[in-house]
Amino acid sequence: MKRLILASASPRRYELLSLTLLPFETYPSTLEEKMDLTLTPSQLVESLAEQKAADVFTQKPNHVVLGADTIVSYKNKRLGKPKNAVEAAEMLRMLSGQTHEVYTGVCIIDQAKKVVFSVKTSVTFYTLDEKTISWYISTGEPFDKAGSYGIQGSGSLLVEKIQGDYFNVVGLPISKVVRSLEDFGYLFTESVTQTEK
Numbered sequence: 001m002k003r004l005i006l007a008s009a010s011p012r013r014y015e016l017l018s019l020t021l022l023p024f025e026t027y028p029s030t031l032e033e034k035m036d037l038t039l040t041p042s043q044l045v046e047s048l049a050e051q052k053a054a055d056v057f058t059q060k061p062n063h064v065v066l067g068a069d070t071i072v073s074y075k076n077k078r079l080g081k082p083k084n085a086v087e088a089a090e091m092l093r094m095l096s097g098q099t100h101e102v103y104t105g106v107c108i109i110d111q112a113k114k115v116v117f118s119v120k121t122s123v124t125f126y127t128l129d130e131k132t133i134s135w136y137i138s139t140g141e142p143f144d145k146a147g148s149y150g151i152q153g154s155g156s157l158l159v160e161k162i163q164g165d166y167f168n169v170v171g172l173p174i175s176k177v178v179r180s181l182e183d184f185g186y187l188f189t190e191s192v193t194q195t196e197k
């Protein structure tokens, strides 16, 4: 069985993939992410996931490599990670009281094949006043997250409701991912015995 590599520096993606109990290693991609605004949100995250997976695959060609990318989409805007507190506040003001979409793209490749897909989740925020926005930025949580919030952390206090896969918002739609990994020979239902061996 080829070794599985998670091409990501995201601790959330590491934790989510660990839920499968499948053995894997991490090898982050050093690719610089560029937002191509001619692409739809799903095309964009799929393209970035593919670039990250391909980047690591060229260095680890005898492995199965999984890459992912998450962005927030609101109206015609694509929101990545904020550069600073001002940008984080702008994003949170924009999302306040509105419903936005979170897209995560996933790409899994080995020498024989490539699977690419994306998943969309809709998230509705409560109306956020300036005090709430300042407080949330002061937690430091927004800075490494698309859309300037983390639903799995104190960002949960901003969210009124979601429609779709929660784990997709956190950065990896893990239940769909494990089903795709089965096409590469990784049977998560056998992963307890695989881990014990």
Ligand SMILES: Cc1cn([C@H]2C[C@H](O)[C@@H](COP(=O)(O)OP(=O)(O)OP(=O)(O)O)O2)c(=O)[nH]c1=O
Binding pocket: 007, 008, 009, 010, 012, 013, 028, 029, 033, 052, 068, 069, 070, 071, 072, 081, 102, 144, 145, 146, 147, 149, 150, 151, 152, 155, 169, 170, 171
């Ligand atoms: C909306 C949202 C995003 N995020 C995170 C998931 C992603 O890690 C991050 C978006 O950045 P990405 O560029 O998708 O990923 P990354 O740079 O963290 O990791 P890598 O490219 O090495 O795989 O935002 C949350 O953790 N919670 C949330 O609620």
